[in-house]
Amino acid sequence: MGRAIGVIGAGGWGTALSKLLCQKGDEVTLWCHGEESYREIQEQGENRSYLPGIILPRSLKVTRSLKEAVSGKEILFCTVPSHAVREVMWNTVSYVAPQVILVCGTKGIQEDSLMTMGEVLSEIFGESQRDRFAFLSGPTFALEVAQGLPAAITVAAFVEQVRRDIQETLSTQSLRVYSSKDVVGVQIGGVVKNVIAIAAGISDGLGLGYNARAALITRGLAEMTRLAVKMGADPLTLSGLPGLGDLILTCTGELSRNRKVGIQIAQGKKLEDILHGMRMVAEGVRNTRSVYLLAGRLGVEMPIVEQMHLVLYEGKKPSEAVRDLMQRSLKAEIP
Numbered sequence: 001m002g003r004a005i006g007v008i009g010a011g012g013w014g015t016a017l018s019k020l021l022c023q024k025g026d027e028v029t030l031w032c033h034g035e036e037s038y039r040e041i042q043e044q045g046e047n048r049s050y051l052p053g054i055i056l057p058r059s060l061k062v063t064r065s066l067k068e069a070v071s072g073k074e075i076l077f078c079t080v081p082s083h084a085v086r087e088v089m090w091n092t093v094s095y096v097a098p099q100v101i102l103v104c105g106t107k108g109i110q111e112d113s114l115m116t117m118g119e120v121l122s123e124i125f126g127e128s129q130r131d132r133f134a135f136l137s138g139p140t141f142a143l144e145v146a147q148g149l150p151a152a153i154t155v156a157a158f159v160e161q162v163r164r165d166i167q168e169t170l171s172t173q174s175l176r177v178y179s180s181k182d183v184v185g186v187q188i189g190g191v192v193k194n195v196i197a198i199a200a201g202i203s204d205g206l207g208l209g210y211n212a213r214a215a216l217i218t219r220g221l222a223e224m225t226r227l228a229v230k231m232g233a234d235p236l237t238l239s240g241l242p243g244l245g246d247l248i249l250t251c252t253g254e255l256s257r258n259r260k261v262g263i264q265i266a267q268g269k270k271l272e273d274i275l276h277g278m279r280m281v282a283e284g285v286r287n288t289r290s291v292y293l294l295a296g297r298l299g300v301e302m303p304i305v306e307q308m309h310l311v312l313y314e315g316k317k318p319s320e321a322v323r324d325l326m327q328r329s330l331k332a333e334i335p
Contacts, residue, residue, distance in 0.1 A: 002026035003169070006073040008088060010037045010062070012050040012142035013105055014079035019146050020172060022057035029061040031069035033080070033088075038064050054146045070095040075103060075169060078121075082108020083286060085117060089124050096125070103134045103155075103166055107190035108283055109290040114297065116187050131159045134166045135183055137190035137242035139249035141256075145175060152176040154241045156186035178241060185237030188228040193247040194258045194284030195291055195305050196220030200251035201262020202311070202318045212322075216304065217251050223302040227291070230298050258284035265311065266318050288312050303328060 002025040007018045010032040018030045032038035037049050041062045045055055063069050070076060070092045080088050085106055096102075102125070104117045115123070122130050138153035145151055155170070155177055157163045163179040171177045180186055196216060203212045224247070225238040237243060250256045261282045264274045275285065292309040295302040307325055310316035 003074045004072055005029070005075045005077070005169075006069045007031065007077045007079060008066070008069060008092065009033070009078065009080035009106075010041070010047060010050070011079060011081070012047075012146075013140075014077065015041075015047045015051050015054070015056070016142040016146040017077055017079065017105065017170075018060055019054065019056055020170070020175065022060050024169075024172065026169075027061075028059070029063055029069045029073070031066055032062055032064055033084075035064075038062055051143060051146050054143070066091050067095050072097065073100060075101045075166075077103045077105055078117075079105040082106050082110065082117065082283060086110065086120055086124065089121065093124060099132070101132050101134060101162055101165060102129070103136060105136045107137060107187070107194070108287060109191050109294060111286060111290045114290055114294045116184070118183055118187060132162065133157060133183075134162050135186050136166075136170075137186045137246060138178075139241060139245040141249065141253060143255060148172075148174045150174050150176075152178065152241055152245070154178045154180050154186055156180040156183045156242075158183060180237060180240075180242070182234045182237040184231050185228045185233030185235075186242040188231060188233060189224060189238050189243035190246055191283075191287050192220070192224040192227060192291055192305070193243070193250050194282075194287045195308050196224070196247060197250035197256055197258035198262040198265070198282075198284045198288065198312070199304050199308050201256075201259035201264075202266045203262070203322070204259070205263035205266025206318060206322065208322065213251065217247055220251070220304055221247055223300075223304055227295055227298070227300045227302060230300050257282040261285060271312055285312060 005021055005026050005028050007014045007030045010030050018028050021028045037047050040048050106117050134155050134157040140151050140153050155166045167177045167179050200213050200216050225235050228238055229235050288308045291305050307321040311321050
């Protein structure tokens with residue numbers, strides 16, 4: 001008999017993880033916020049809203065009750081959008097067992113407090129529970145993970161045993177799980193890459209070519225690394241799966257929601273219209289504001305992020321943002 005696992009959030013990533021865990025023999029309960037997804041999974045065995053075409057295991061339990069999803073579980077996965085983490089997870093506190101391992105699969109920085117997801121969870125559950133936290137990040141489109149295509153991801157945690165536990169819990173013949181003790185670096189890589197992916201989409205949408213996209217990815221990695229190191233991360237973490245790996249995928253993959261946002265912005269569409277037409281969350285839009293503010297607070301130079309903030313929130317034309325990035329003062333690539 002497998003382990004009792006709760007997955008909080010039935011978007012694409014939460015659904016994909018639930019499928020993988022069920023196939024490994026774990027007893028998985030998936031919490032749905034939306035009535036439509038809940039009904040689709042219950043009645044059709046498929047989350048058509050987020051993972052169309054993926055048939056889910058019969059053993060997967062789905063619920064709209066947080067109490068049912070959380071009570072008695074050995075491991076909890078948090079996969080709700082970053083802006084919903086505080087509210088949703090506050091509502092789980094009274095049901096969470098003391099020794100539960102809490103795995104955060106959400107990538108984001110809270111907009112008002114500029115806290116990482118780890119800091120938000122510490123505030124909710126208390127610093128004493130910090131050693132039971134783990135964080136997932138890496139180049140993983142939910143659809144491909146659900147299809148069983150080869151992928152690799154990193155789990156970070158403060159405690160080695162927790163890292164090993166989640167490695168073993170998630171590892172399959174098609175998903176290779178690496179471990180890291182760099183909790184900050186793993187989290188920051190997964191946030192900043194969303195912002196750079198919008199820039200890459202704008203570049204592609206304007207027809208600026210492969211050279212421009214490669215430059216954006218490389219200089220985006222430099223910005224990502226500067227911010228993460230300022231927050232205490234190991235720069236090598238950002239050259240791995242949670243940094244460069246995720247950045248390449250999100251900036252080039254056809255399944256990337258953030259890249260699609262950038263392409264549509266380059267086509268002259270308004271941001272509010274783009275977001276209104278999307279079922280799934282493009283985290284990069286919110287991430288742009290929070291990363292921009294965090295970089296300002298910490299005194300970190302992030303010119304691509306700055307230009308994306310001007311485009312998304314202050315009405316700057318994408319072509320002007322490109323011009324201003326290209327005309328910055330000349331400098332050494334590596335100071």
